[in-house]
Amino acid sequence: MSNSVEGVEKYRAISPAEFFYKYREIAGFSNPVRALYQTVRELYENALDATDAHGILPDVKISIKRVDEIQEYYRVTVEDNGIGLPPDVVPNAFGKVLFSSKYVLKQTRGMYGLGVKMAVLYGQMTTGRPVEVITSKQGFKRIYYFKLRIDVNKNEPVILERGTWRKSRDWHGTIVSITLEGDWARAKPKIMEYLSRSVVVTPYANIIFLTPENEIIYYPRAISILPRPPVEVKPHPFGVDLEMMKQLKELSASDTVKDLLIKNFQSVGESTATEVLNRAGVDPSKPAGSLGEDELLRIVNAIKGFENLRPPSAKAISPLGREIIVTGLSRMFKPEFVEAVTRRPQVYHGHPFIVEAGVAYGGGTPQSEMDKPVILRYANKIPLLYDEGSDVTTFVIKEDINWANYSIAFPAPLVVLVHVCSTKIPFKGVGKESIADVPEIRREIRLALMEVLRRLKIYLVRKAREEEVKRRVVLLAKYIPEIARSLHTIVRGEDGIDQELLKQKLVEIVAKRAGLSLEEVARSVETVEIGT
Ligand SMILES: Nc1ncnc2c1ncn2[C@@H]1O[C@H](COP(=O)(O)OP(=O)(O)OP(=O)(O)O)[C@@H](O)[C@H]1O
The missing domain is CATH 1.10.8.50 (Helicase, Ruva Protein; domain 3)
Known part of the structure; x- marks a missing residue:
């Protein structure tokens, strides 16, 4: 007789909504801290996709309000001036998991058709409140309003309320509100960091953030040019x-x-x-x-097996470009040196991609850790905050760059920015926090960094040389009063030559030799005289 226990297996299929409801951690919704952060992110990234990818300068308002005195329930609202949604699409866009307009070959922040639905699910699961959407497209005469939730078993939207009214002006855009259980106190630093990192690469956006403490954080538009919008392409x-x-x-x-x-x-x-x-x-x-x-x-x-095909078109990719990166880094850090490069398009596994890199050095740039610079990672204009240790950019920075070659010793006031853009980013998870170590991408990141670091090195070498000259001048300046005095004793009595004039002449000679201004040398002499 067999002593194996014949269990009764229960088989059933589940819907995509139920799958992601059960395994919400893989999409970043693991607890009230992460969920609040992730909700802001999903709504904010949709707002930016609805604007900059369509040639509209973004105006985005984010607000987080506590809506219950006992429970930590927060209402997150994000308003944009984007392209809006047609009313017949709204229920699925917000209430059907794996429904998206972004399953096409063009660079967008969104990819999976999942993000906003995860936030809706988390909201309805923790507070029971539905999502509210107000939207209108450009040229539409009406504004549409929906209140809906997700039927998890069927993966279908359930419309609880809908309405429409005439537009008085040509407003277009979308306002989305989701109420969920969150932990503002602990999510706050991450949300703040996320926004400040995001505005580094979107200095062309106007961003207003109203916090639960009624604090207003405003990032005004710093530049009025947009990255070239991506164009949808056919598969390669x-x-x-x-x-x-x-x-x-x-x-x-x-x-x-x-x-x-x-x-x-x-x-x-x-x-x-x-x-x-x-x-x-x-x-x-x-x-x-x-x-x-x-x-x-x-x-x-x-x-x-066909050898002579042209590589995939890069029209579908929308890099930031040097000017936007330099503006963003300058505004954020007020550095003494800033530079950026955009590499030429490359291909991995049939997908086109472009790597961009920027550096900010000195001035207000924060001091780095002992072994690496401060790293700002981006993928398709999204800042990546978590999982830095397992990201390809970190591997390059720690293993592939010889920092001493660039006259850099850590800790240093150095921020390094890396932006990977592609029609398909090889993220390690649907939470979009780190990029996989793909050899082609790794190589491009290394080359982009080397290019931008070479320029930093030229600056640092020149600066060191200038400082060395200054140091020598200060050294020489020490002797000027003494030499002037000695010379004066020799030439005393000559017409019109006094000690001050001799000093002045010596200052002129030293300034000319060192390539410094008269004031700089004179100041050094004064310092020496005062000090002696
Ligand atoms: N603010 C908005 N303006 C216009 N369309 C929007 C907005 N928010 C969402 N959408 C539409 O709803 C769709 C679903 O959004 P959702 O956040 O679920 O997924 P996604 O952005 O496509 O991909 P991902 O899961 O990677 O974020 C989007 O593809 C877009 O078409």
């Missing part, structure tokens, strides 16, 4: 697989297979399509709908 053939080809076959069933390739992929024209199909042994004029699985697979393999 590098990323093709059998599943993708099957989907395209369904969508383009009535096209010829040659047209299917030309219409659905970038970098594929008449001759490339014909060549790929010849290599795959498939007739280019065959209707796509009649292709069998083995033919699709042959096409996939022929595309993958």
Whole structure:
């Protein structure tokens, strides 16, 4: 007789909403501290995506209000002047997990179609309160209002209230309010840090933040240029697989297979399509709908083996550019030296990406730790705060850069900024806190940092040289009064030569030799005289 216990397994399927409700930690909603921080982030990032990615200079208002005297319930409201949402889309956008307008090939902060729904779920789970949305698009005559919650089992929105009214002026944008249990006291430092880091890369935004203590934090717009908005592109053939080809076959069933390739992929024209199909042994004029699985697979393999394809288009990427990074860093740190570089587009696993790097040194720049600079990490314009130790940028800074080569010894008043932008960032988790160690990205980060650090080094070397000259002048200046006195005893009696004039002449000679102003040398002489 077997003594194994035959348990009764219970099987069932769960909806995406239930999955993320159960495992909310993986999206950053692990406790009231993280949940409050993450809610602000999700709403704020959606607000920025609705503005700068569409060529609108962002005006964003964030408010957090305590709404219960006993429980720590907070109402988080974020208002933007963005593109707004059509009313028929609002329920799914805020009430259906994995519903998004960002499942396309173009750089946005949002990627997963999850963020705001996690905040809604957390709110309804901890306070029972629904999300409220007010929105209107440019040119629409009406404003729309919704109050809704998520049916977790069905992954469907449940509309509790809706309304609409006429617009008196052409306001466009969205206001979202979510009430959730939070821990403001402990979340505050992270939220403040997040916002101040975010405005470094969005100096073109006007941001107002009203805290639960009714404190107003205002980051006024510091520059009126926007990064070039990203443009949606077709997938590059590098990323093709059998599943993708099957989907395209369904969508383009009535096209010829040659047209299917030309219409659905970038970098594929008449001759490339014909060549790929010849290599795959498939007739280019065959209707796509009649292709069998083995033919699709042959096409996939022929595309993958094709050597002469242009690399993926970088139009879908929206880097910040030197001017915006320099403005952001200057405003935040008032450094004595600031510089930034934007590298040329590169590709990893078929996805285009661009790395940007900036440095701020001296002045108001904070002092770093003993082994590395202060690191500001960004991905698609989102600041990354947590998990610094496991991020590719940290690996580069700690392992791939020889800091002594750049005349830097830690601790130093040095902030290093790294921005990775791509149509697909290889985040390590859906909470978007760190970037995986992909060799192509790591290499670009290293090269970007080396480029910007070389410029810092030129500045530091020049500054050290100037300081050395000054030091020598101070040394020389020490002898000027003495030399003037001695000379005066020799030339005493000569017409019009007094000790002051001799001193003056010596100051002029030293200033000329050292490339300093007369005032600087004279000041050194005075200091010596006063000191002696
Ligand atoms: N303020 C807003 N203005 C315009 N559209 C918005 C706004 N907030 C949300 N949306 C729409 O709702 C969709 C869902 O947002 P959600 O935060 O759930 O996911 P996402 O931003 O697409 O991706 P991620 O989960 O990575 O943040 C967005 O794709 C966008 O189309």
